Amino acid sequence: MLHRAVDRFLERQRWLEPLADFLQKIAAAIYKGTAGHALKSFLNGTWLGHPLHPVITDIPVGAWTLAILFDLIHLANRGSAVWIDGATLLVGVGVLAALGAWVTGYTDWSDTYDRERRFGIAHALLMSTALVLYIVSFFLRLPVAGHAFAIILSWIGYVLVITAAYLGGELVFNIGTGVNHHAWQTPPTEWTPALRESMLTEGKPQKADVDGTPIFFCKRGTSILAISNTCAHAGGPLNEGPLQGDVITCPWHGSRFDIRTGAVKGGPATVAQVRYETRVQAGQVEVRRAPDSLQPS
DSSP: OHHHHHHHHHHHOTTHHHHHHHHHHHHHHHTOHHHHHHHHHHHHTTTTTSOSHHHHHHHHHHHHHHHHHHHHHHHHOTTOSHHHHHHHHHHHHHHHHHHHHHHHHHHHHTTOOHHHHHHHHHHHHHHHHHHHHHHHHHHHHTTSTTOHHHHHHHHHHHHHHHHHHHHHHIIIIIIOTTSOTTTTOOOOOSOEEEEEGGGOOBTOOEEEEETTEEEEEEEETTEEEEEESBOTTTOOBGGGSOEETTEEEOTTTOOEEETTTOOEEESSOOSOOOEEEEEEETTEEEEEEOTTOSSOO
């Protein structure tokens, strides 16, 4: 299988590890503090409720694909400058969008480890090289429309883009980077016993597995609050993180959630936690997914 061969190849590239360490240290410095965390959440797509990076990536890929088509039409019909001018414009649009994709992708990648980190940095290196080629191609095209070397550079860049896109697909569909970690869970929709009320301590996070679904509990006076215990971002256990007021912070990457609503209060998470209704029957806490949960089942 191709993905296994790629996996083995990347695992042998030991030089990627120190480079990844260095780049992640830079990201940690950039996104340090309140302002840095807010910027990181924005680039992650927390405000959008969806990762921002894949929203942007379609633009350069689409623009550069059309640019190749326009180049080919120009080469077949040299009597018209419309097509090569259009290709130049598309290359420029792709470059601008790719810069945004680079920043958002780097931000998402800064929270990865091990195998996904290797795939991510290989993806980034290929895309960065392609971006440089397209930038050079764009400026070569300006004074001499249809410059042969500029066209060749953009075509080489496109091959790198397709290769990088394959690695990006592996990250999401094979490794599961950036996907909603609630997607495979089946939260109870009917009242289901979870734990004894006596197991709960005021203001202290508690986890219980309900039919295979980990649920976070916290007692607040006469109320018992419950949301998914699995962080939507990367699967971290919320009950092991610090609780400040009504906000729980994931111990893995620092995503923050409102334990009353499940809403995301800070990235890198972009998807809300499942919220559960609770009731006490004969000393037993029962739960069911709230109909108005911000995260549907």
